[in-house]
Amino acid sequence: MKATVEFRIYVGTYAKYNNGSIFGSWLDLSQYPGSEAFYQACSKLHKDESDPEFMFQDWEGMPDFLISESYLSPLCFQYLDIVSDMEQHRAEAFEIYCSQIARWSADGDLDEQLQNFDECYQGYYAESATDPQLEYAYEYVDQTGMLSDVSPTVQRYFDYEAFARDLFMDTYTQINGHVFFDY
Template sequence: MKNLENTPKIYVGTYGQYNDGSLFGKWFDLSDYSDSKAFYKDCYEYHRNEFLPELMFQDWEYIPDFLISESWLHEDTFRYFEITDEMDEDRAEAFEIYCSSIVLWPSNGNDLDETLQGFEESYQGYFSGTIKDPELEFTYQYIEDTGMLSDVPELLQRYFDYEAFARDLFLEGYSEYDGHVFADY
């Protein structure tokens, strides 16, 4: 959880207090914990004045919705943040997109390591710079990387329709989300 400005936090109250009309709780900074066991221990300790408190996550910041709900924190949340902390910002954003929009992890039943492996195989990169169209920018890179036009005379290369080829690539084979390109496997 390297970015202290965007540190994941959860406001933890209890259903008992909420049902009594109170929003009493506390913000817990997840960067203070190494795992969910320590986090839950502190939550229960904070609400020790209640007999068997039923924790309620009333609000959260910088935690993807697929990892949390009002009464649930996914068991791999801390591992997810360990993994994304090792990535640069673009790659971490792409991994969140991959989990939430492409493979629908964790509801797909895969474990986090399988999901990470699939992401590594699928992710092609972030394209949003020079051309302003991520799909077209990826297509230029794809053609250069594959050497597709390397045996074509330069005079004829000028007539290649990159836009049409980009449409074909993204109709079947690749997907783009906010500048991030993924291979469809």
């Protein structure tokens, strides 16, 4: 299922807020082709001020690393384009990756982050009632053929829980059911 990405920002101004008003409006970023069009809509919304200082009072669907009260990342629209083409779990994983795992370069290259994400994202392992780390360990053993040359009698004694614990000590990270390879 494709991600239903709705990036919305409630845009007010500092002048209005400082005068006791939270007047503003929710703006859906998918309605704008880029930052310039978005800021033009913000200016039109607050045309009663000669030089409005926009205040992003609330937002929905926006990862916190792209926005703050007075800042909207130039990468925001590129990020929206990328995640709108992803499946829901993958879009969630990409947000986790960008906000909690990735080390951002000085130029903030989102294409580079996507490439790195593709290399380290292993998948979503919280569909069943089992522990995501244990579920991943079973799949890992199966896909690598790790026990294929071992007799079924010996295979029964393999400790998947200990193996999962070891995998996630320093090789993999699991956040909200999403598994990432630590590189």
